Amino acid sequence: MVVAGGAAGAARPAERMRISGMKRLLESEKVLAITLLTPGVVILVLFIAYPFVMALWYSLTSIRVGDPGHFVGLTNFAKAWNDTVFQLAFRNTVFYTFWATIFKLALGMWLALLLNRSFRFKRIVRASMLLPFIIPTVLSAFAWRWMFDPTFSVMNWVLFHMGIITDRLPFLSNGDWAMWCAVVVNTWRGMPFFAITLLAGLQTISPDLHEAAALDGASAWHRFWHVTWPLLLPVTLVVVVFSVIQTFSDFQLIYVLTGGGPANTTHLVATYAYQVGVASGLLGEGAALSLFMFPVLFAVVWFQLRYLKRMEAH
Amino acid sequence: MKRRKFLKAAGAGVASTGLAGILATHRAPVFAQANTVHILRWNDFVPAADKVLREVFAPEVQKALGLKLNVETVNANDIPARATSAIQSGSGPDIIMLLNNLPHLYSSAAVDVSNLAGEIGKAGGGIYAPATQLNTVGGKWVSLPWSLVPALIAYRKSWFDEVGVKTFPKTWTEYHDCGKKLKAAKHPIGQTLGNTFGDAPTFTYPLLWSFGGQEVDPKGKVVLDSKETVESLRFMTQFWKDAHDEGGLAWDDSNNNRAFLSGDISASLNGASIYVAALNGADKFKTEKGAPLHTDILHAPLPAGPKGAHAYHTAFNHMVMKYSKNAKGATEFLTWAHKKENYEKWFVVQKGFATGPTREWENHAMWNQDPVMLPFKTAPQAQSRLMGFAGQPDKKAAEAWNKYVVTVMYAQACSGKMKPEEACKWAAGELGKIYT
Numbered sequence: 171m172v173v174a175g176g177a178a179g180a181a182r183p184a185e186r187m188r189i190s191g192m193k194r195l196l197e198s199e200k201v202l203a204i205t206l207l208t209p210g211v212v213i214l215v216l217f218i219a220y221p222f223v224m225a226l227w228y229s230l231t232s233i234r235v236g237d238p239g240h241f242v243g244l245t246n247f248a249k250a251w252n253d254t255v256f257q258l259a260f261r262n263t264v265f266y267t268f269w270a271t272i273f274k275l276a277l278g279m280w281l282a283l284l285l286n287r288s289f290r291f292k293r294i295v296r297a298s299m300l301l302p303f304i305i306p307t308v309l310s311a312f313a314w315r316w317m318f319d320p321t322f323s324v325m326n327w328v329l330f331h332m333g334i335i336t337d338r339l340p341f342l343s344n345g346d347w348a349m350w351c352a353v354v355v356n357t358w359r360g361m362p363f364f365a366i367t368l369l370a371g372l373q374t375i376s377p378d379l380h381e382a383a384a385l386d387g388a389s390a391w392h393r394f395w396h397v398t399w400p401l402l403l404p405v406t407l408v409v410v411v412f413s414v415i416q417t418f419s420d421f422q423l424i425y426v427l428t429g430g431g432p433a434n435t436t437h438l439v440a441t442y443a444y445q446v447g448v449a450s451g452l453l454g455e456g457a458a459l460s461l462f463m464f465p466v467l468f469a470v471v472w473f474q475l476r477y478l479k480r481m482e483a484h
Numbered sequence: 485m486k487r488r489k490f491l492k493a494a495g496a497g498v499a500s501t502g503l504a505g506i507l508a509t510h511r512a513p514v515f516a517q518a519n520t521v522h523i524l525r526w527n528d529f530v531p532a533a534d535k536v537l538r539e540v541f542a543p544e545v546q547k548a549l550g551l552k553l554n555v556e557t558v559n560a561n562d563i564p565a566r567a568t569s570a571i572q573s574g575s576g577p578d579i580i581m582l583l584n585n586l587p588h589l590y591s592s593a594a595v596d597v598s599n600l601a602g603e604i605g606k607a608g609g610g611i612y613a614p615a616t617q618l619n620t621v622g623g624k625w626v627s628l629p630w631s632l633v634p635a636l637i638a639y640r641k642s643w644f645d646e647v648g649v650k651t652f653p654k655t656w657t658e659y660h661d662c663g664k665k666l667k668a669a670k671h672p673i674g675q676t677l678g679n680t681f682g683d684a685p686t687f688t689y690p691l692l693w694s695f696g697g698q699e700v701d702p703k704g705k706v707v708l709d710s711k712e713t714v715e716s717l718r719f720m721t722q723f724w725k726d727a728h729d730e731g732g733l734a735w736d737d738s739n740n741n742r743a744f745l746s747g748d749i750s751a752s753l754n755g756a757s758i759y760v761a762a763l764n765g766a767d768k769f770k771t772e773k774g775a776p777l778h779t780d781i782l783h784a785p786l787p788a789g790p791k792g793a794h795a796y797h798t799a800f801n802h803m804v805m806k807y808s809k810n811a812k813g814a815t816e817f818l819t820w821a822h823k824k825e826n827y828e829k830w831f832v833v834q835k836g837f838a839t840g841p842t843r844e845w846e847n848h849a850m851w852n853q854d855p856v857m858l859p860f861k862t863a864p865q866a867q868s869r870l871m872g873f874a875g876q877p878d879k880k881a882a883e884a885w886n887k888y889v890v891t892v893m894y895a896q897a898c899s900g901k902m903k904p905e906e907a908c909k910w911a912a913g914e915l916g917k918i919y920t
Binding site for chain 1: 678739883886901910
């Protein structure tokens with residue numbers, strides 16, 4: 171017992187010294203910063219920087235499945251630039267992102283304003299509103315695909331039996347219709363994200379401001395436009411940035427809903443890059459196609475963040 | 485045994501089979517050796533066939549070879565993507581089922597199976613010539629043909645009778661006339677022109693050939709932009725409008741099955757899966773008169789155009805992957821699976837949907853059971869052309885097929901998005917980028 175106690179007693183000062191040494195080390199701001207940042211940086215390097223650099227390298231080579239290829243410079247980018255399917259996919263991506271974001275913002279704002287009021291079962295309604303966002307995209311896209319099915323569409327069935335249509339509507343078999351269908355599904359899926367985030371923003375706005383405006387005789391529209399909207403703008407911009415990034419690089423929804431068809435008319439940059447790079451095994455060309463998204467997204471983020479910074483300065 | 489002695493003995497045991505043992509022998513312990521063979525295949529349109537793989541093949545191969553067979557099935561449209569990611573990452577299924585000429589695209593990642601192909605051909609009276617072209621690269625067998633799914637038109641006999649067509653049309657013009665009447669009677673023809681692997685290209689390639697169009701010449705020069713191709717596009721555009729369910733532009737390979745079984749369409753180019761489903765679900769699928777639907781289905785080959793009749797049947801091949809840690813086990817499994825007594829168990833449940841890789845299977849007693857399936861028996865013999873005609877069905881042809889160039893060409897014309905001449909030029913341009 172004496173020996174054991176003695177050993178433990180001898181260990182304690184050494185341990186204490188070690189702990190105080192570590193404490194001293196962590197008290198240094200530089201060391202603490204490095205310690206805290208390292209895991210994040212490692213994750214960023216491994217899962218973001220490395221794949222990005224690899225994609226960049228692939229795009230400059232003729233690599234294809236099972237063949238490492240060789241350096242070809244900007245050939246893949248030139249090929250993509252002259253590719254009519256890619257040009258269409260790029261236009262589709264801009265169209266899809268623009269309209270889906272507009273609808274998500276408008277409907278999300280409307281929903282957020284509604285949910286900001288007091289009514290019975292408010293919590294249940296708020297929670298259930300998140301369902302489209304919670305359900306995995308692949309599952310919900312499959313459900314929508316059934317609803318838009320060229321032969322068995324439930325919507326066609328309902329409209330036909332109500333006497334509104336005499337022939338089936340070409341939801342997915344007409345390129346223009348199919349593109350709008352994709353916008354509708356994306357809006358349905360993304361609207362809750364807008365609504366919940368804007369709702370959080372709305373709740374930070376002091377009711378006193380609205381009361382004061384109301385006392386001054388401002389109408390509901392004026393209160394929204396001159397009080398709510400300016401105060402909600404920073405949150406709105408952040409949500410729009412997130413949404414633009416996600417929508418511009420969307421893949422799952424189109425892949426399941428239309429597969430890029432009919433006749434390649436609904437391909438987005440991501441789905442077309444996948445078809446070329448992964449399904450056809452032309453990895454270099456696929457990487458070049460997908461990298462066309464980068465400057466666009468970079469510009470969107472840069473402009474919006476710059477605008478946000480300027481607003482904060484004011 | 486005292487505690488100390490027991491621990492010592494147990495420790496020695498662990499060391500001999502555990503980490504120390506592994507390090508000393510440079511071999512994984514028996515239980516962890518690569519005894520599993522992972523095979524990736526499509527979700528068979530005859531689900532009973534996948535059941536045979538899982539419930540008959542797996543236990544039997546375990547007993548016969550000590551191999552644990554892990555059968556994974558996915559949508560056939562997703563297989564190329566799985567193959568690409570497996571090859572690039574160097575890990576994945578030991579065997580991948582590849583359609584048509586995809587073996588050419590992935591040949592650098594294949595184990596040479598020439599010896600086994602030789603044995604299979606010898607035992608079965610010879611592998612079909614198109615299958616040889618699809619599975620060999622530079623004289624080496626890079627994959628093994630497993631089956632062929634013939635594409636024939638399944639049609640409703642009674643509805644054809646009602647419009648006065650007693651025998652199936654022999655030419656495209658006759659089929660067009662017949663289809664017009666069928667559509668007028670609310671029984672359109674159903675055909676996919678979507679971005680999908682099977683029913684779309686098995687229709688569009690033979691259509692192109694039957695009008696004299698072709699992708700390339702024998703030297704690989706793109707010759708698609710021709711008056712023959714434009715003629716086929718003009719024909720198809722009108723045929724589409726007059727006789728087809730125009731929703732087919734958005735169909736995959738399963739839509740026509742559902743549309744046919746539900747009585748929405750009168751005819752569709754397909755494997756025999758429509759008929760097999762109607763046969764297996766005789767109580768479920770009925771004609772409007774209440775008779776089992778399968779009694780009203782017949783099969784016919786694609787009609788002839790100005791340059792004859794052609795067919796393309798979808799080939800299913802197995803590639804043993806070079807990156808596999810158990811390529812030996814994978815090859816052993818395929819050797820076992822191709823043995824007549826084993827293959828037969830899979831073959832018979834197909835009921836003719838899939839034919840065998842060798843001529844021997846044309847003589848199987850199964851073909852005597854149902855005369856409706858007889859056209860499938862010898863259908864492989866009618867296949868004289870492959871994708872990439874008049875060149876080779878090589879990796880460029882596989883890339884063109886994988887990008888749906890020929891199918892999209894017809895879809896663009898039929899949807900009215902492009903004029904036939906424009907669609908032809910567009911497709912020739914796309915092929916030009918591939919065949920550079």
